[in-house]
């Protein structure tokens with residue numbers, strides 16, 4: 001396989017506070033290849049958004065990348081600042097936010113916002129940029145794009161607005177898109193369309209997509225591989241079908257058992273007992289051990305398991321084994 | 329939108345009718361002007377003649393109707409004190425006040441928006457902190473004190489700028505202006521600062537708060553994520569959204585500049601309508617007071633209307649005129 005579009009290596013994000021340094025992202029590593037969708041799941045507060053923001057360089061102060069590397073097409077970008085970083089954003093990596101109602105500037109037409117972005121990154125005349133903006137709207141499925149280009153955001157429905165947001169994120173043809181819960185704020189009926197659109201654009205253009213979501217249905221639908229995050233660390237990382245049906249990490253298994261889509265055959269949903277630790281009270285060893293049925297002495301000792309130290313897929317000293325796997 | 333404008337105009341007329349009533353009531357309830365106008369040596373015949381001349385012998389309602397009718401034509405009768413047409417006196421004094429208000433308004437608006445943006449963008453910078461601290465002084469010191477302090481420093485101690493009056497003015501026939509002479513411009517500096525400072529600090533604090541709010545919005549984050557330049561983010565994206573809520577307050581502030589001019593004009597003996605009003609109060613010159621009141625309220629109402637229309641110009645969401653598709 002060719003070089004991945006995005007490589008994240010041992011990424012650590014720290015937030016200095018009065019009561020000590022918090023680590024919302026703690027040693028995360030993953031790759032995303034061109035044309036691939038990596039789903040990122042985990043409970044609220046697991047560090048999914050932080051990871052995405054760190055990659056694109058939009059961490060809010062005082063959060064900062066403390067160590068690790070972010071490589072975009074092989075080039076390290078985690079130390080870039082100012083204009084160098086700004087030129088990458090939009091042109092080589094884009095971001096899609098959760099709420100299309102608030103992602104668009106209400107006082108500028110969608111055409112203004114598109115052409116501004118296009119002209120910022122590509123050397124095009126105003127009329128060329130205008131044509132390109134129309135093409136971008138057309139590509140994301142806005143009907144009558146030529147007429148709608150002078151409309152203001154409030155003249156579009158929620159689903160259409162999210163299409164406009166996607167057009168904006170993709171109009172300068174970045175190789176990487178980080179989509180942070182792009183469908184959470186939308187009607188259920190529209191969600192599937194937006195996911196299908198993302199999938200299509202990813203395939204057609206060979207864009208690498210990091211898709212953050214709470215929705216296992218979305219993951220099962222769209223993602224090629226899935227990363228499960230827990231307390232700022234990767235719990236499991238693997239091809240989506242294997243992770244969903246044959247979870248190795250007890251946390252993943254618990255997560256699947258508690259979501260309707262992944263646990264179809266099951267009679268009722270099971271919750272994992274307890275709650276994810278707060279950032280200022282992450283236990284030593286495996287962060288999940290207080291909630292884990294399989295925990296043993298080794299799980300309580302620092303340092304905790306990492307993907308690399310374990311079997312490469314689940315960060316667990318005692319992963320769940322599946323019989324079918326043995327026969328594969 | 330048209331219906332909205334019509335409704336606003338109707339409201340404005342109602343407001344003017346009410347202030348008109350208040351202005352008119354002063355004639356009946358505040359002092360007896362005839363006593364003031366004729367000295368000790370008066371006969372009952374003199375009094376009656378003057379009452380008739382001024383229309384004071386007619387019934388209340390007739391007087392009110394007549395007052396409204398005359399006021400609508402800009403006719404407020406004769407000044408009790410000067411015995412001349414009030415409208416002529418006002419017209420003579422108005423340029424001084426309007427020029428002062430214009431310069432102060434410009435100062436307040438320019439300084440307020442400029443410093444507001446600066447302190448919002450460089451929240452932690454030294455310049456921001458200095459400006460914010462000074463602005464506290466601006467809001468908390470009363471206008472007359474600021475005026476006196478400025479006079480003390482720049483007129484008495486340094487002797488750079490005049491402490492009273494308009495300086496030399498050029499008479500254009502219908503307008504006298506201080507903009508065309510050096511002494512006229514110099515004379516404007518201190519009163520304009522005194523009058524504009526309070527408004528400037530208010531506008532600045534408002535712009536700053538709104539701008540910091542807007543800079544936290546998702547669409548600003550999204551604009552950053554698209555690699556737009558800071559300049560475009562701050563001015564094209566953030567400032568416009570900041571201005572929507574700022575416009576109302578700012579409009580009202582500018583209106584109050586003309587009203588507040590009374591104090592500044594008194595401190596600097598500025599020959600405008602504010603000073604005229606203060607002198608009129610001392611003399612119970614009711615026609616001048618009433619005319620001043622009406623003039624100020626017309627200005628306030630007018631500014632309010634303009635502000636409402638500006639809203640439509642800036643915020644497309646309010647322009648619901650059938651063009652919208654969607655939904």
Ligand SMILES: Nc1ncnc2c1ncn2[C@@H]1O[C@H](COP(=O)(O)OP(=O)(O)OP(=O)(O)O)[C@@H](O)[C@H]1O
Nearest residue numbers: 015022024043044045046047048049050051062279
């Ligand atoms: N300024 C801050 N100070 C302290 N903690 C912070 C700060 N900002 C974020 N956090 C913490 O960082 C952790 C990671 O947040 P993040 O937004 O990445 O979670 P998430 O996985 O995206 O959750 P969600 O699904 O709710 O979006 C959270 O526990 C959050 O409380």
Ligand SMILES: [Mg+2]
Nearest residue numbers: 048049050180
């Ligand atoms: Mg999040």
